Every structure is written in C-alpha cells, then in structure tokens.
Amino acid sequence: MDHEEYQFRTAAIGGFSKQDVLDYIARANQEHQTRVERLEKELSQTGEERDKFRSRVEEAEGRNVELSAQVQKLTGELEELRTELESLRTAREEAEARRAEQESAAAALAEERDGLRRDLEKAQRAAAAYERIKDRTAGIELEAHCRAQAVEDAAQIQVDKAKQEVEQWAVKVQADYDQMRTDIAATISHASGELERVRRSMAQILTQFDQRDGDLKALLQRCEEAMGPRMPDPLPLEEK
Template sequence: MEARNFKSVAFGGFDKEEVIQYIQKTAQENTEALEALQRENGSLRAENESLREQMEQSLREREDAAKKETEALREQIRALTAELDELRPQAQSYREVRSQVGDIECQARRRASELESATTMRLNALIVDVRRQYQEMSSAFSATAGQAAAELRKIEVSLTQLPRAMDQTGKKLEEIVSAVDNQKK
C-alpha cells in the first residue's frame, strides 16, 4: 500500500474530502484486485478441470487401444489354438498309421512337433509382449498421475495463500480507518 501525505487544513487536521477520496480509491483498487484474483482463480479452476478431462481422455484412449490390442492378441491366440486343435488330429492320424507307414509317421511327428513348438514360442512371445506393454502403460499412467497430482498441489498452495493476503489487506484498511477516526477526534 502506498504512503500518502494528506493536506492539512487550518482547523480539524487533514482535508476530509481528500482522505475520503483516498479511502474510496483504495477500496476500489482492493475490490478490483479481489475481482482479478477471483477471475484468475476461476480461470485456474477451469484450466485444472480441462487438464483433468484431457488426462482422463488420454487414459480412456490408452485403455481402449490396450483393449483393442488385447482383443487382437486374443483373436490370434484363438486362431493359433484352432490351428493347434486342427493339427492334433492330424498328428493322431499319423500315429494310427505308424505301423503301416513308418516314414509317414516320422514326418508327421516332426511336422507336428515343429508346429507345436512354433505355436508355443509364438504364444510365449505374445504373452511376454502383452506383459511388456502392460508395464509400459502402467508406468505411463503412474507418471501422468504423479504430474497431475503435483500440479494440483501447486494450485492448492496458491489458493490457500489467497485468504491470508485478503486478511492482510483488510487489516491495513482497518488501520487506515482507525487512523482516520483517531485524527477526527
């Protein structure tokens, strides 16, 4: 608050009109400052809400993408399982004719074993990949949540300091009014 020297008059202390104008001007400035702070508070709250919505949208998009990818992987697993189920009867058929056709039996066993190994390897690789993607998404979510929490804490600190500033302004205004009242006496 600025220091102000008031004109004194011959009788009665300071020029009352000048003191009243000064108090009105100070009150108007404080009102404008309060309104500006309230607008800024509203703006920060809107920005916070927007950031929260963006984060939630991003998480929903990531979750949807993960669900789609998981469904695609499940479909691949179903196809591989169907392929495996289809190959198993063939392997059994080769076993049944083993006594008649030894060469066919060896070939069928080798082929079934290779297909089963390849399928198992593909399934294991898919499982490892799904786990890795899950870990990456979980880490990204944790980092994003941490950043959002830090920003919310900063906003909270700013908002908790506002009442103290308003109290200090009120006290200064009371001091001025008290000084003016004391000078009137």
C-alpha cells in the first residue's frame, strides 16, 4: 500500500484518527513483512540459482577441459583420418587407373572375342561347306584313286625296265673302267721306266759338270801363275 495515497480521517479534537493511523501502521508493517519475506524468498531463490549456476559453471569448466582433451584427441584423429584419406585417395586414383587399364584390356579382349566368334562362325560355315564338298567328292576321289593306281602300275613297269637298262649300262661301264685302268697302269709303268732312264742321264750330266768345274778352276790357277803378280792400279789424276 502506498501511504501517499492513503487518506486519514480527521478526529473530532484535531489531528488524524488514531485507528486510521494504527491501521496504516499495521498495514505498512504487514506490507513490509510481506515484502521482506518475498525479498528473502527471492534472495534464497537467487542463492540457489547462484549455486546452481556455479555448479553449472564448474561442470561447464570440467566439461570444457574434457572437451579440450577430446578436441585435441579428435584433432589427432582428424590428422590421421586426413592422412588415411590422402592414402585412400591415392589408392583410389591408382585403382581407377588400374580399372581404366582393365577396362581397356577388357574392351580389347571383347573385340578379340568378337573376332574369334566371327572366325569361328566362318570356320563352321567352311566346315559345313567342306562336309558337303567331301560328300560330293567321295566318288571323284575313288575314281582318282583307281586312275592313280593304274598310273602307278604303269610307272612301276617303266621303272623296272629302266632299272634293267641301268644295270646293263653299269656292267658295261664297269668293263670299260677295268680296261681303262689296265691301260693306264701299263702307261704309268712305261713312263716310270722312262723317268728312271732320264734320272740316270741327269746324274751323269751333273757328274760331268762337276768335273768340268774342277778343270776350269785348275786352268784359271795355271793362267794366274803364268801371268805373274798383278800390277797395281794407277793413281787418279787431280782435276785442274
């Protein structure tokens, strides 16, 4: 209650009404007590809230320390993950390169496979055609075999005849060779006798040459003795 708005009644003998003043004081005390209790309650609540906030702050600080440790741990793990990610990225690039090579090889193999299939189809068609041709040519082969057998028999007859002629020619050549060898042996024997006679004649001629050399040397010696000592050569004239 605001005392400035409170209206006191006046007493009969001057001043304010005592009861109004007492009521005002009682009301003021009651309001003050109520306000004090409210403030004490608010103060108590404020203290509790302060304790709660302080506890929360302490918890937050502890949590902050834990979070800092977790942040450091997570930072290390993040670095490890980055390194691992880089390794995985490199491995992925290598795998993609290998995959590209494998795809290229697979494409080449597929192309080769298609080519082989086409070749196989051609071979199958050729085999079928060959079977048809084989069936048609069976009779031709039989006839050709009979003709070849006849030709072979005729050729064998000619070979036997030629063999007989060759044997006769060989006998004749052998006889001619024996006669020629006999003639050559006689010629060599005669030539050997002639060579021996020539060798003896050459030996006699060499002996005569040796004798003539001795006679010439003796003749020269006698001539030198008969002519006396040799005169010395004249001195050369001086040129003017």
